[in-house]
Amino acid sequence: MAESSIVDTDILLCQIDDLAEMQTIELDIGDNKLFAIRKDNQVHAYWNNCPHLGIPLNWMPEKFLDLDGSLIQCSSHGALFQIDSGECIAGPCIGDHLKPVEVRVEGNMIYVVANQPMPQAPINLRAQALADLEDS
Numbered sequence: 001m002a003e004s005s006i007v008d009t010d011i012l013l014c015q016i017d018d019l020a021e022m023q024t025i026e027l028d029i030g031d032n033k034l035f036a037i038r039k040d041n042q043v044h045a046y047w048n049n050c051p052h053l054g055i056p057l058n059w060m061p062e063k064f065l066d067l068d069g070s071l072i073q074c075s076s077h078g079a080l081f082q083i084d085s086g087e088c089i090a091g092p093c094i095g096d097h098l099k100p101v102e103v104r105v106e107g108n109m110i111y112v113v114a115n116q117p118m119p120q121a122p123i124n125l126r127a128q129a130l131a132d133l134e135d136s
């Protein structure tokens with residue numbers, strides 16, 4: 001598994017005008033993945049690692065919300081997270097939190113802030129399954 005590391009420079013996420021209310025956007029930094037959601041004109045960003053198994057929350061690009069569009073939902077086992085706090089309120093990791101990503105809005109731009117630690121990269125179950133297949 002990859003060592004955790006640091007975001008070493010501010011990284012442009014997107015222009016705020018490109019992120020509509022309740023829309024999500026994803027960004028990869030090396031092997032790490034993050035996503036951000038705009039809600040009530042605030043940007044909430046988290047590392048894309050489910051606290052349950054350490055795998056990405058979404059199967060489909062930029063699809064992180066439940067059917068109501070009001071909570072973040074893990075596509076693997078259905079855990080539900082508050083958008084504002086990242087707290088898991090239902091599912092196998094109830095009480096745990098998504099790891100927040102510090103972002104800042106400057107003018108019309110949203111940046112991932114430098115000098116913050118990155119978690120270990122999410123586990124790639126697809127790559128693991130294919131490796132297991134080759135070994136069998």
Ligand code: FES
Pocket residue numbers: 050051052053054055057074075076077078079091092093
């Ligand atoms: S991996 Fe997210 S709920 Fe199980």
